[in-house]
Amino acid sequence: MKRLTAALLITTLMPLPLLAATPEGVVANYANIAEAKFQDSLTTAQALKVAVDALVANPSDETLQAARTAWLAARVPYQQTEAYRFGNAAVDDWEGKVNAWPLDEGLIDYVEGAEVGGENPLATANVIANPKLTIAGAEVDASAITPELLGGTLQEADGIESNVATGYHAIEFLLWGQDLNGTGPGAGARPASDFVQGDACTGGNCDRRVAYLVAATDLLITDLEEMVAAWGADGVARAAVTTDPKAGLTAMLTGMGSLSYGELAGERIKLGLMLNDPEEEHDCFSDNTHNSHYYDGVGIQGVYLGSYTRIDGSVVSGESLAELVAAKDAALDTQLKAELDASVAALGAIKTAAEEGFAYDQMLATGDAKGEALIMGAVDALVTQTKSIERAVVALELDAIAVEGSDSLDNPNAVFQ
Amino acid sequence: MRLMLGFCFALATPAAADVADALNTVILPGYAGFATATAALDQAAQADCAPEGLQDEWNAAFDAWMRVGFLRLGPGEGEGRNLAIAFWPDPKGLGAKAQAGMLKSGEIPAEFGEVSVAARGLFGLERLLYPQDAIFKAEAACRLIRATTADLARMAAELSAEWPPYAARMQAPGAVGETEFLTEAEVKRALLTALVTGVEFQKDSRLGRPLGDFDRPRPERAEARASGRSARNVDLSLRALRDLTAALAPEAAVTLAALDKAIATAEGLDDPVFAGVAEPGSRLKVEILQQQVTAAKDAMMAELVPALGVGTGFNAADGD
Numbered sequence: 038m039k040r041l042t043a044a045l046l047i048t049t050l051m052p053l054p055l056l057a058a059t060p061e062g063v064v065a066n067y068a069n070i071a072e073a074k075f076q077d078s079l080t081t082a083q084a085l086k087v088a089v090d091a092l093v094a095n096p097s098d099e100t101l102q103a104a105r106t107a108w109l110a111a112r113v114p115y116q117q118t119e120a121y122r123f124g125n126a127a128v129d130d131w132e133g134k135v136n137a138w139p140l141d142e143g144l145i146d147y148v149e150g151a152e153v154g155g156e157n158p159l160a161t162a163n164v165i166a167n168p169k170l171t172i173a174g175a176e177v178d179a180s181a182i183t184p185e186l187l188g189g190t191l192q193e194a195d196g197i198e199s200n201v202a203t204g205y206h207a208i209e210f211l212l213w214g215q216d217l218n219g220t221g222p223g224a225g226a227r228p229a230s231d232f233v234q235g236d237a238c239t240g241g242n243c244d245r246r247v248a249y250l251v252a253a254t255d256l257l258i259t260d261l262e263e264m265v266a267a268w269g270a271d272g273v274a275r276a277a278v279t280t281d282p283k284a285g286l287t288a289m290l291t292g293m294g295s296l297s298y299g300e301l302a303g304e305r306i307k308l309g310l311m312l313n314d315p316e317e318e319h320d321c322f323s324d325n326t327h328n329s330h331y332y333d334g335v336g337i338q339g340v341y342l343g344s345y346t347r348i349d350g351s352v353v354s355g356e357s358l359a360e361l362v363a364a365k366d367a368a369l370d371t372q373l374k375a376e377l378d379a380s381v382a383a384l385g386a387i388k389t390a391a392e393e394g395f396a397y398d399q400m401l402a403t404g405d406a407k408g409e410a411l412i413m414g415a416v417d418a419l420v421t422q423t424k425s426i427e428r429a430v431v432a433l434e435l436d437a438i439a440v441e442g443s444d445s446l447d448n449p450n451a452v453f454q
Numbered sequence: 455m456r457l458m459l460g461f462c463f464a465l466a467t468p469a470a471a472d473v474a475d476a477l478n479t480v481i482l483p484g485y486a487g488f489a490t491a492t493a494a495l496d497q498a499a500q501a502d503c504a505p506e507g508l509q510d511e512w513n514a515a516f517d518a519w520m521r522v523g524f525l526r527l528g529p530g531e532g533e534g535r536n537l538a539i540a541f542w543p544d545p546k547g548l549g550a551k552a553q554a555g556m557l558k559s560g561e562i563p564a565e566f567g568e569v570s571v572a573a574r575g576l577f578g579l580e581r582l583l584y585p586q587d588a589i590f591k592a593e594a595a596c597r598l599i600r601a602t603t604a605d606l607a608r609m610a611a612e613l614s615a616e617w618p619p620y621a622a623r624m625q626a627p628g629a630v631g632e633t634e635f636l637t638e639a640e641v642k643r644a645l646l647t648a649l650v651t652g653v654e655f656q657k658d659s660r661l662g663r664p665l666g667d668f669d670r671p672r673p674e675r676a677e678a679r680a681s682g683r684s685a686r687n688v689d690l691s692l693r694a695l696r697d698l699t700a701a702l703a704p705e706a707a708v709t710l711a712a713l714d715k716a717i718a719t720a721e722g723l724d725d726p727v728f729a730g731v732a733e734p735g736s737r738l739k740v741e742i743l744q745q746q747v748t749a750a751k752d753a754m755m756a757e758l759v760p761a762l763g764v765g766t767g768f769n770a771a772d773g774d
Contacts, residue, residue, distance in 0.1 A: 123772065141546075155544075155545050155546040155547035155548075156545045156546075156547070156674070156675065157545070157546075173670065195670070196666065196667065196670055197545075198545075199545065199546070294767075294768040294772070295768060295772035297768075298768045298769075298770065298772060299768065299769060299770050299771055299772025300772065303770050303772075307534065308537070310534075311534035311537050311538070311570070311571040312548060312570045312571060312572055313568075313569075313570050314548065314570065403563075403568050403569070403570075404565070404568050421633075423768050424633070424634065426768070427640075427643070427767045427768060428636075430765075431639075436764070436765045
């Protein structure tokens, strides 16, 4: 009896790296990493706010550049959170507020060459220039540009998804402006004078543009605070994965697979190439798409390996999905690890090429074989790893019935009536 | 003893026969039919590009595509062919803009397969054969029609040629060098995923887009309105989905009955472009059809998952 107690105590108190990973331990680490990623996203958004305030107080090339640099830094942790979408309802229901894309930016500010040709009558509404708008037949008072106006009225106005009024891409558009270079070199080139009050204002309505930028940045911070709390000790997102570890594991793999395949390989990467459309790049105003894709890939890999490197260089890690899969099927684990390495490398090749001057939108040009090869290399790697992610779902016996979670499966009679 | 052995083998392989049935009686003939129909369309267009004279052939090609267009796996995913053959929805009107650009300049790329997927295929042709805007009747329209039909027929011929070897791979899972299908379960998973995704597309896109919200119906968002094919596309797609289900799992009586019910409703709708979604009475009929399609999907999950012994995998529509 004594012996047993001693043994139990050791098990409880001592870290024992040789113990096998458990679903409980894996989902707890997954939630810890989520909290760290969203906290880093919040921290970098707060730094963006400081830079925006400096820009607004003293618009100059330097303060505008500093705000742009802060925005780029804020994207690094945020993009790594995207692997938490799809599987987690709390993230999925929320993310449109901060990262909705693609957008009809003519809703927000002046643009060139926009025409109402598609389904969106607000594609050229330009709220910065127009204090009164008509949305779905109703007049809207937009005289005060506030977070409430952006988030409550303009975001997805008239039920149209491309009416994106909030989040990273709205701020990106305000800091960079339209990229008018098509598939040629160069990003958006908004002048700092677009934020100058008084006669030196360019682009018109600088007071409203400043109000918009400040409101959108404040709202981004509020929204990120909400998600940090959701993954905190008492948060709903954390509870959803930790109270039912099996559901948590399913969320992890669902996020990895859906982001790899349908979202990243399909919607964001391959579709843009097939449309040869430079606006079909995720960070199209700033020409930062190579980073945005790359850190998505890093985030997917991090979910599997149970590890995240924070913006301060420290590492959050713990029990991993990889260990669980390896215990069931070591060969599959080895293969999936290699495939995740390969997709990060393929996305890294795009990043390197872009940093060396071959921008992502140039890769989308019709008939650009080198760009197509780089982009399709990433698509193929992401599609390939999706197969192994599916196999991991099967290996961990999370298949079918648990994954779908449909009412009809719990109660088959419901659909037979 | 011999008889017993034979019996055992027969028992061990019925599932394989189902996959073979799905491929040989539905999928492969579907792609062959699409190749034939698009070749006929192209032949007619090269002979005479007058839009009205090509509408029958174009409709036949569209009908043929409905047999297989929901299959988001295999050769169609290569080179963006599924996207280029039927690019819809196109909420930003990218296809019309790209075509208008070519028609204004009169410059139609010789390598037409390099042109944006939004400007090609069945929907590119619909805008040219049922012109709703003067630009689509421009002088260059004839050349654009011919370039588009030739490109479409080329893609269809490639699919028809590439599917048989792909189907052979699906029937030999785990063969040396095979990485996509390691087991027969993976083949079934891929087909089940295609079925479920196909039914969801009817519900969410072909029906869901025009339905919009009760307070904000969107009849202008119906698919293929100019040619009046919106409801027909739902009907034909449901039939194709039913045929594939019947081949793959003939015992799935509840699913087949649910699909039959939805097909009957689609047939009797008498609202070819879902214009009725804007009026409460006629809207109800489209809503009922959507509910029946939803019921068919639920039946699939409840019945086909255990019947095939697999769940659904990730699909191309997982993004947002």
